[in-house]
Amino acid sequence: MGEISVKKDISEMSLAFVGAGKMAQAMAKGFLAAGVVKADHITATAPSCRSQDTLEGIGCQFTHNNKEAVANSDIIFLSVKPHVLPGVLQEIAPVVTKRHLMVSVAAGVPLQFLEEKLPPKSRVIRVMPNTPCVVRQGASVYVPGSHVEKEDSEIIKSLLSSLGYCSESNEGMISAVTGLAGSGPAYAFTAIDALADGGVKMGLPRELSIKLAAQTLLGASKMVLETGKHPMQLKDDVCSPGGTTIYAIHKLESGGFRNLLIDAVEGACLRADAIAKKAK
Ligand SMILES: NC(=O)C1=CN([C@@H]2O[C@H](COP(=O)(O)OP(=O)(O)OC[C@H]3O[C@@H](n4cnc5c(N)ncnc54)[C@H](O)[C@@H]3O)[C@@H](O)[C@H]2O)C=CC1
Numbered sequence: 001m002g003e004i005s006v007k008k009d010i011s012e013m014s015l016a017f018v019g020a021g022k023m024a025q026a027m028a029k030g031f032l033a034a035g036v037v038k039a040d041h042i043t044a045t046a047p048s049c050r051s052q053d054t055l056e057g058i059g060c061q062f063t064h065n066n067k068e069a070v071a072n073s074d075i076i077f078l079s080v081k082p083h084v085l086p087g088v089l090q091e092i093a094p095v096v097t098k099r100h101l102m103v104s105v106a107a108g109v110p111l112q113f114l115e116e117k118l119p120p121k122s123r124v125i126r127v128m129p130n131t132p133c134v135v136r137q138g139a140s141v142y143v144p145g146s147h148v149e150k151e152d153s154e155i156i157k158s159l160l161s162s163l164g165y166c167s168e169s170n171e172g173m174i175s176a177v178t179g180l181a182g183s184g185p186a187y188a189f190t191a192i193d194a195l196a197d198g199g200v201k202m203g204l205p206r207e208l209s210i211k212l213a214a215q216t217l218l219g220a221s222k223m224v225l226e227t228g229k230h231p232m233q234l235k236d237d238v239c240s241p242g243g244t245t246i247y248a249i250h251k252l253e254s255g256g257f258r259n260l261l262i263d264a265v266e267g268a269c270l271r272a273d274a275i276a277k278k279a280k
């Protein structure tokens with residue numbers, strides 16, 4: 001019953017994205033693809049007109065007026081860059097009321113900072129999404145702030161679940177989530193491009209090479225999620241004794257493949273922590 005009534009409510013709610021860039025567009029398109037929000041219930045704001053055509057093209061409203069967009073909406077996604085957020089919070093704070101559920105997707109900006117810049121008792125949720133939510137294969141985590149009610153969390157969980165995997169977490173984990181899942185699509189895109197380069201080097205046409213690389217990562221990911229088997233067991237199943245794969249794995253290990261990926265997640269996580277320190 002809870003889920004049905006929450007979904008019914010959401011379809012009547014109005015959403016504003018303050019900041020109309022890549023993350024906002026990915027989420028807006030994902031929500032529309034999922035059918036959880038009506039296009040004309042979404043407004044996005046930005047100082048320039050760069051994303052106006054794209055957003056209006058999918059039926060959303062676009063404006064340069066942050067305060068007006070906030071004042072006229074129920075759920076506000078703060079989707080500007082972290083360094084822009086303090087100024088935006090100062091600008092919109094006078095129009096934020098009990099009506100509003102404020103949702104920040106900004107990497108590294110702590111809940112305490114957000115709550116301090118908004119009126120007392122503002123309902124604030126911190127989310128770390130990723131861009132694959134545009135195809136409803138996102139991976140996101142949300143952390144409720146001090147004044148968030150159970151129904152607020154349910155609404156956000158329902159919205160984010162429509163974009164892919166989502167779970168509630170605590171703020172101590174969010175930098176690590178950022179390093180792994182928020183930034184992670186960029187590692188995967190780089191891996192796909194590099195694998196495709198390998199195919200091209202060995203004579204495959206570029207288009208086929210990219211398709212094979214992307215589908216191979218997609219298939220491997222689905223096997224991990226759907227079989228429940230450990231990734232290393234699945235890896236062993238591909239490595240025939242004395243076969244081709246174990247020669248490739250040896251190359252990857254010699255080049256520090258795992259260390260590099262661990263370093264990548266750590267690097268992004270530490271950067272998120274550094275942004276958080278600056279916000280204090
Ligand atoms: N791109 C990604 O994969 C992810 C981004 N995020 C977070 O999402 C937020 C936005 O990132 P992106 O979309 O990548 O950046 P972006 O640069 O594509 O978008 C930022 C948007 O904010 C607008 N903007 C700038 N100043 C503004 C102001 N004063 N008022 C209203 N809008 C303003 C820009 O015109 C632009 O539309 C960041 O805080 C980032 O940490 C979180 C997870 C993943």
Ligand SMILES: O=C(O)[C@@H]1CCC=N1
Nearest residue numbers: 106107178182183184
């Ligand atoms: O690179 C960034 O800072 C943002 C946050 C996570 C993914 N993109």
